[in-house]
Amino acid sequence: MLIYVCTKAQFLKDVSSGRIVSILEEAFRRKGLLHDNDRESTAWENSLSAVANVLNTKELPNDLQIAVEYQIPQTSKRVDLVIAGEDIESRPHLILVELKQWTEALETRQLGIVKAFTGGQIRAVAHPSYQAFSYAKTLENFNTAIQEHQIGLHPCAYLHNYSPSKREQIFASQYQEVLDAAPVFIKREETKFRKYLLQWVQRPPREDILKTVDQGEIRPSKALQDDQKRTIIIEGGPGTGKSVVAVRLLVELISRRGRNAQYVTKNAAPRNVYFKELRQEQYTLEYIKNLFKGSGSYVNCPKNAFDCLIADEAHRLNEKSGMYRSKGENQIKEIIAAAKVSVFFIDEDQIVTTSDIGSVDEIKKWARKCGSQLFRLEGGEDTLKLTSQFRCNGSEGYISFLNDVLEISSTANYDGFDGDYEIRVYEDVCQMREDLRQKNLINNKARMVAGYCYPWPSKNSNDPSIYDIELEGAFRARWNFNSTDTWAIDSDSFDQVGCIHTAQGLEFDYVGVIIGLDLRYENGHVITDPSKRAKSDQSLRGLKKRPNPELADRIVRNTYKVLLTRGQKGCYIYCQDPALRDYMKKRIEKMNLPEA
Known part of the structure; x- marks a missing residue:
């Protein structure tokens, strides 16, 4: 301008x-x-x-x-x-x-x-x-x-x-x-x-x-071979490489094809990690930030301004944008409208807040309304699927096992899975932290995460004696500091605990998961209790005025599935509910896997 x-x-x-x-x-x-x-x-x-x-x-x-x-x-x-x-x-x-x-x-x-x-x-x-x-x-x-x-x-x-x-x-x-x-x-x-x-x-x-x-058009100068807008939907569960494929696609389009593309996520955590790591490769921050954008960046974007927009974690997209959620109409619509080709990587089982509207059906609906043709395989399928497991040491069975344990869906993996993946359930959360600390000393790729059951009094306090999470055995910890955007890779952040908002879209070698009282084991079943979430948690926003028990239950289970799949080599677990702890220990004891 x-x-x-x-x-x-x-x-x-x-x-x-x-x-x-x-x-x-x-x-x-x-x-x-x-x-x-x-x-x-x-x-x-x-x-x-x-x-x-x-x-x-x-x-x-x-x-x-x-x-x-x-x-x-x-x-x-x-x-x-x-x-x-x-x-x-x-x-x-x-x-x-x-x-x-x-x-x-x-x-x-x-x-x-x-x-x-x-x-x-x-x-x-x-x-x-x-x-x-x-x-x-x-x-x-x-x-x-x-x-x-x-x-x-x-x-x-x-x-x-x-x-x-x-x-x-x-x-x-x-x-x-x-x-x-x-x-x-x-x-x-x-x-x-x-x-x-x-x-x-x-x-x-x-x-x-x-x-x-x-008045120059946004790059590239050459249009696509035709003017037909296209939308590609790619489904994949945790660890199937959605983010890897998305970033590789961005690199291919920008550096080799000369196309104007951007990588888009609702969650800022993965973008901030990319910012920091790419800065180490001597790219400038402003250059990087023009490649990695938040999902609310396209409210007033001209039609077809970009050759390709790559929406990772598309299940996390919202309707409105802005701090007060008052801008725009629908982020899916705005992304499709702004790009000649829109690509959505999605896993509907990773919807973790009431604001998440991303679904395959919703993307298809807006593609039709925006005149964007859905990419179809030769067999007629209009959704691509990533199935190979790259996280959890390549164990696809581990994902099925979690679906069964968390009662998200019944699977054939009742008694476990193949694969060299270390999973442990701890009686002592302090011991879990110390074992995880030893893993972190190797390469700074181990972190603790927790369900959002604990308030955040340290957020606006400089008092070092204030802790957010206090559990049995003198365990005390704080949520990840709000003074950094890169908790997942900071060299001094191990003792801070991440939540779903700072961990989703990221991975570690080892993850330690604290399961709060919003997930318990009663009468032979894993049950959810959204009332145990911290009052500061916005994930269940709106459900007090308009109760939706089914959605609340889904969000709690999905949250823990996401947290339990952040580790590439192993997952350490502490359950605040003793009954759930015993249940998970028994499930793991049926497998020939290391258990603490």
Whole structure:
């Protein structure tokens, strides 16, 4: 979105007259946008004045195009400054400039992260070069005009107040790769910055480059072979590789086929893990975040804006979007409408809240309404199925065993299953934690999870003496901290306990499951008791006013099935209900498996 665009000459006039801030504020209002606060207005005044000093030379043509706060299409990200022009051979170029008022920064050991004073305090933030570089990569990968018009992209950063005596921090060796891709210019480097600009924009543009880019279609430039929308539904139980296939599909479409695709989930936990792990591969956070999206991202998305949207954990999709669930109509509809091809990976037995609406029938209904053709196999089936078990040491029988034990469905695996999978039921939850801790020391791939039967008093407290889960044997623990989005892989998070919302979609080598009193064994049957859920749990939201015992029962059983299938090599179990503990021990004793 072009918020403010003009020639270099007009930009210099707007700055020198002192009107640039009011012009920008009016432009924001005209576009229906809000800018952050007075600090942003101050930043405009200071930084744009510094830019004007650099541009105020006859060497740079007066008819260069200047854009301020350019919003990249289909994102919320804004580039501080864009300069458009042509080189001596009449090739078009865009220079993307990240502006900072910093006077100093501190290097960190984190890839692409520095510490700087911003927002009233010292914070860990992206290195300015990484910010500029990520904007360029987003445009390069998601805008057809860049490719079709062969527009050169040149990211950089201008830290006009940055002290030369502190340069070793911002130019530290660990940032060298991105500094090469997006150079930084600091205080007293106006001439150096100007020379950099002159490499790319020695002539004014013959065409409106900024308008061309802003109106460019989302990548790829070539349409599919026909205009027929298509929807593919893929069913698979826990551990059948749904997420692996989904991510592999994303990689194939993006890197090998040049398609515009995104991976979509309702649950943020797997996305956050992908963010952190891909950052270690030197991808920028903004680039990664443009590939992995929340399911509420398509409320106002144009029709067929994407070649492919890949909805993993589609059973978790909701009707409404937004924090207050007040936006949009239906997430399934919005995903199908936004993509030429929509792919849904689904397991209806993993529906774990009353807000989950994802079902095969619901997807088919919206595909018909949106005119999207269901993919069919040669035999006529319109749903693909993943059946091979990759988790639980490849034991498909373990899933059947759980279905029987939890009385989700009767199976032939009453007495167990084949496979080298370690399952234990513990009398002592403290011992379970210590055994699991030893597994975690190997590679940080063991975690504890629990049913949502315990309140969260530590959430808004800094008191280290407050615990959320207190069980017999002096067991005390907290739910996973809300200060991190990557509990599943953090090096210091073992003693925190995850719940269904932070564990679904993830896997570990070993998982320890605490089964609360919402699942018990009485009169020869496994029964559910939703009233034992913590009051803070939103999974059963709405069932007090409109009771639905069948749905509540299904959600409790599904929750524990999901938790009990998070381990690739083994599952350790503690049941708070002694009768359920004895029942599960007896079931396991019938198998030739290790038992504690």
